[in-house]
Amino acid sequence: MSPSATTTAVFVPSDGLNVLVIGGGLCGLGTAISTSLAGHSVTVFEAAPELHEIGAGLQITPNANRLLKRWGLWESLAPVAAAPQQLSIRRFDGRLLAQRLDYDEETKRKYGVPTWCLHRVDLQQALLRRATELGVEIRFGQRVHDIDFERNQITLQSGETAVGDVVIAADGLWSAVRNKFLGIETPPKPTGDLAYRVTINVDEVDDPELLEVIQKPGNNIWIGPSRHAVGYNVRNGKLFNMVLLVPDDLPEGVRKQPGNIAEMRKLFEDWDPILTKLLARVEKVEKWKLMHHPPLERLATDTGRFLIAYVCL
Ligand SMILES: Cc1cc2nc3c(=O)[nH]c(=O)nc-3n(C[C@H](O)[C@H](O)[C@H](O)COP(=O)(O)OP(=O)(O)OC[C@H]3O[C@@H](n4cnc5c(N)ncnc54)[C@H](O)[C@@H]3O)c2cc1C
Structure with a gap:
């Protein structure tokens, strides 16, 4: 079966689907939380033996912040978030080009939630805690080595296999699964x-x-x-x-x-x-x-049972 641009609806039983997520980065953990909250049973396969605590600041604009709220992450993240009170844009020599001193109030008034600035590690840890709390099974040190798009089966490096009703690849910018899906190497x-x-x-x-x-x-x-x-x-x-x-x-x-x-x-x-x-x-x-990486023309197989999830900036 070749991956195609059109997908059919997936039948969802009353006790939810068995969802396999490849990759436990920000995207994989976010995917796991949202599918778990929708009533599905979720397992994340992450190649790294533990969480990579790397990175520094991330700006969470109101559209993303609304998701964090919906996922039940606000209480744990509020103490480590910083909501910018002002926005200043300067020329390289320091001359002010534009400024909003009411940036926070204006953002909340317009969008209902603030912009937050978070440390990437704080966000990652909060996502991991929330996913675990929701019952998501997170299997560290499990690199997905192969995938059978027809059977919706993944094979781990250890040789172990798992079949999901739905498989979601969230293995990042250097995705090997994307290469298998497209049948060509597509490096960033x-x-x-x-x-x-x-x-x-x-x-x-x-x-x-x-x-x-x-x-x-x-x-x-x-x-x-x-x-x-x-x-x-x-x-x-x-x-x-x-x-x-x-x-x-x-x-x-x-x-x-x-x-x-x-x-x-x-x-x-x-x-x-x-x-x-x-x-x-x-x-x-x-x-x-x-x-x-340029946008992909297709993000799912025509059965709708294999999907690629991306972080778009
Ligand atoms: C290390 C790092 C630090 C960053 N720091 C910042 C920052 O400070 N500020 C900022 O604005 N942006 C930062 N970025 C960019 C931003 O965080 C990324 O856009 C975001 O992390 C992308 O999330 P992702 O889940 O799609 O990919 P990733 O975070 O790359 O996660 C993909 C995950 O999939 C796993 N994986 C890959 N292949 C397999 C496989 N075959 N089987 C199982 N698991 C697999 C990887 O180990 C990884 O954990 C950073 C990105 C990275 C990777």
């Missing part, structure tokens, strides 16, 4: 940019000029020639997360490596003095190649 493509990622502990800063920008949760953007920088608080405002986007100079095939702080500062040396002061405080930086 470089965007041409890389991100320097840094964090600053707000409690360790005593410079009043910097505190003015980072003490109260906000969303700060600096735009300049071929580069831009974004800074916002996470962890209830206690951590200031910065992402600095510049043209990619990492060698082909290198996805991430420790960054050189002096090199990063040099790229922003004639920018807003606030930004350069912030960068002067950085003790450690990581350099990430930014990759993407």
Whole structure:
């Protein structure tokens, strides 16, 4: 059977479907929670032996935040979220281009929920806790090695097999399941940019000029020639997360490596003095190649029993 663009409806018995999810990242755990809340029995197969606690800040816009609310995650995440109170967009030299000082009130008024900034690890842990609480079985250290789209059967690296009423692949940007589904290799493509990622502990800063920008949760953007920088608080405002986007100079095939702080500062040396002061405080930086994958023409088999779930940014 070849995967096709049209799908038929799947019959759902009263006690729900047996759903197999491949991948326990943000997408896989979110998929597991939403299908479990819909009354299905869910098992997640995750290749890693435990949760990868990597990453830093994520901006959760109101559409995504509504989902977190629906999934019952608000109470556990509220204490570690930071809701930006203001949004400021500056030219690279610091001149203010646009500002909303009522960003939080305006967002809540328009969309009913705030924008939240979360640490990726906090979100991942909350998703895992909620999925477990809902009875989702999460099997770490179980890499899916093969998949039979006709029988809806997955084979793990250990040789064990499992058959689901529905199989959902959420194995990320470098998905091997996607390659099997399409029958061709479809590696992600470089965007041409890389991100320097840094964090600053707000409690360790005593410079009043910097505190003015980072003490109260906000969303700060600096735009300049071929580069831009974004800074916002996470962890209830206690951590200031910065992402600095510049043209990619990492060698082909290198996805991430420790960054050189002096090199990063040099790229922003004639920018807003606030930004350069912030960068002067950085003790450690990581350099990430930014990759993407073009949208797929089809995301399911024509039986509707195999689907691909993606995180879209
Ligand atoms: C390590 C990391 C850190 C990031 N940090 C940030 C950040 O700080 N800020 C930000 O804005 N964005 C960040 N991103 C981007 C954003 O978090 C991603 O868009 C998001 O993680 C994608 O979620 P996903 O579940 O689709 O994929 P992933 O998070 O990549 O999860 C896919 C999961 O599938 C598992 N898997 C893969 N193949 C198999 C298989 N064959 N069998 C079983 N399991 C399999 C992997 O081990 C992985 O856990 C980060 C992404 C990654 C991967």
